[in-house]
Amino acid sequence: MKNNKLLKALSIVSVSVLSLGMFAGCGTSNSTSEVTSNEVDTNQEEVKDNNTNVKDDNVIIMGTNAEFEPFEYRENGMDIVGFDVEIAEKVAEKMGKELVIEDMAFDSLIMALNSDKIDFIAAGMTATDERRTQVDFSESYFHSKQMIIVKADDTSITTADDLVGKNVGVQLGTTGDLFVSATEGIASVAQFQTGTQAVMDLKNGKVDAVVIDAEPAKKMTEGQSDLKLLDAPFVEEEYAIAVKKGNDEVLQAINETLTDIQANGTYDEIYAKYFGTAE
Numbered sequence: 001m002k003n004n005k006l007l008k009a010l011s012i013v014s015v016s017v018l019s020l021g022m023f024a025g026c027g028t029s030n031s032t033s034e035v036t037s038n039e040v041d042t043n044q045e046e047v048k049d050n051n052t053n054v055k056d057d058n059v060i061i062m063g064t065n066a067e068f069e070p071f072e073y074r075e076n077g078m079d080i081v082g083f084d085v086e087i088a089e090k091v092a093e094k095m096g097k098e099l100v101i102e103d104m105a106f107d108s109l110i111m112a113l114n115s116d117k118i119d120f121i122a123a124g125m126t127a128t129d130e131r132r133t134q135v136d137f138s139e140s141y142f143h144s145k146q147m148i149i150v151k152a153d154d155t156s157i158t159t160a161d162d163l164v165g166k167n168v169g170v171q172l173g174t175t176g177d178l179f180v181s182a183t184e185g186i187a188s189v190a191q192f193q194t195g196t197q198a199v200m201d202l203k204n205g206k207v208d209a210v211v212i213d214a215e216p217a218k219k220m221t222e223g224q225s226d227l228k229l230l231d232a233p234f235v236e237e238e239y240a241i242a243v244k245k246g247n248d249e250v251l252q253a254i255n256e257t258l259t260d261i262q263a264n265g266t267y268d269e270i271y272a273k274y275f276g277t278a279e
């Protein structure tokens, strides 16, 4: 992680597949999908200061999926907090606006952005080339990777290549979903609205593995003696904040904020708060 934050060289993000042979084709014909759509209320809105006017010029609306600790999650099931929220607060501050957070399914975020329901997406979202055709991304603000969670007693899966022939759980519409769904030979891909639901099915033995971003994976396995996190990252990614294409005003405020907080130590403070150590 050292010196990776906001790395200019990585601002044009390429998602590099480290495991050769894994994602050679798009053979999804043998995959089954199961979408669990309960729990996520796409219209749910967290309104700070009881401000319900989403078009109010004095507010800026962050869209997220608050199921992604430590980036965004509900503290004690209530307020949405996290690394991304703190960065978004700084963006709002820079713009002289109040931050409002809209919590929705991860795979609804880009649509919400492009229909002006939200002003930006801060959701541990990986800046992929495919998404770049739909939105504009800020500079990268976090380096991440995909990881695999399995049962603690599982000896059959030790690397990404071992997912072939297995039932794999993912979060719908995420990069983990994309890569697993494009992997030939996976027995089935179970797509869930949240990573937590995927991990529950892993615990219940309904899936053999869960592929998800590293930091949430660490949180989900913390203190869970029946689960283990494989030290076999296989896709490197960069998180960035998304705005509607052409929304240069908000994009500029985000990029300036990222530069400022990097320079004045705020980024390191927030980093230490959510990841334990300063970068």
Ligand code: GLN
Binding pocket: 065, 068, 106, 123, 124, 125, 126, 127, 171, 173, 174, 175, 176, 213, 237
């Ligand atoms: N980084 C992953 C993606 O962009 C997952 C993000 C998330 O689940 N919030 O697809």
